[in-house]
Amino acid sequence: MLKRYRAAALAALGLAAVCAATVTTLAVAQNKADAALDRVKAAVQKTLGADAPVxxxxxxxxxxxxxVGVGGDIIYVDEKAKYVIIGGNLVDTKTRQSLTEASQSELNKVDxxxxxxxxxxxxxxxxxxxKIAVFSDPNCPYCKRFEETLKTSKLDNITVYTLLYPVLGADSDAxxxxxxxxxxxxxxxxxWMLDKKAPPTPAATCNDNGVMQNVALGHELNVTGTPxxxxxxxxxLPGAVSAEALEKALAAVK
Structure with a gap:
């Protein structure tokens, strides 16, 4: 009986040793992988300079x-950042999905x-x-098209928070x-957006700081286009998406 317990104990210790060794091996491999990514990051940062934080x-x-995620964009590089692909779109031919768009969407997520x-x-x-929020410029034709979509389509049960984002010039700001x-x-x-009826002239005492704060926020979030x-x-979702595309995106929100 004692021999059997001793054998079982030794077997257990042996298994533990194997498990420990396996965990150690995985940890070493992970550290090497992380170090490789750190080297790539350092190489890219050196190539692009401090003005383009990785x-x-x-x-x-x-x-x-x-x-590599740089600002709000995705680029591709070799290990030494000797070669850079900018503006490319990496597509999985099997699934026909854009890996670039998926990564860019994740990179630019907003709380x-x-x-x-x-x-x-x-x-x-x-x-x-x-609920959705929309950065929108009053002189943007695509923003007007999106407002028309919201009004006339069968899209329902939605709250839209429009953040005024006048980036197309002085008239947009006014x-x-x-x-x-x-x-x-x-x-x-x-x-204005649906009927081209200009807004009334604002009172001199009106506090319009909210608009300027929205512009600052948009720049901070790397909002580069409207809507x-x-x-x-x-x-x-960039641009004046269709009602069908918006409905699909809303349905996918958990």
Whole structure:
């Protein structure tokens, strides 16, 4: 009986030794992998300079090619950052999915709960249970097209928080501030975007700091075009997406 217990104990110790060795091997491999990514990051940073901070580095399915997040963009480099692919789109031919778009969406995620909805124009359709925020310029034709989509499509049960983001020039800035200072901001916004009815001249005493703060926030979040739609899960949808595309994106939000 004692021999059997001793054998079992030794076997258990042997198994423990194997497990420990395996864990150690995995840890060493992980450390080497992390060190390799750190080397790539350092090489990219040296190549691009301090004005282009590197946010992330990851391997791609292609040996020797690395995906790098710089600002709000995705680029691809070799291990020594001797060669750089900018503006490329890496696509999985089997799934037909863009790996670049998926990574860029993740890189540019926004914490929806931290968005300043007190500086937004609120529009509710249906029960308003599904929420989006939109950075929008009053002179952007694609923003007007998106407003038309919201009004005329079958999209329902949605709350839209429009953050005025006048980036197309002085007239955009003036119109955004006039809309912000209007007695009814939502009415003034829809009047202009849907019916081309200019907002009333704002009173000299109106505080339009909210518009300027939205512009600063947009720059901070790397919002480079309008409209930029942000779903409640933080994912971005660039441009005047169709009602069908928006409905699909909203349905995918958990």
């Amino acid at each position: 946010k992330s580095v990851a391997r791609t399915p292609i040996p020797g090619l690395y995906e 929806f709960a931290k968005l300043p909805i007190d500086r937004a124009i609120k529009y509710v359709k249906g029960n308003g249970s599904r 119109k955004a501030k006039a809309i912000w200072c209007a007695p009814n901001r939502l009415t003034a916004w829809h009047d 930029t739609i942000i779903l409640s899960n933080g994912r971005r």
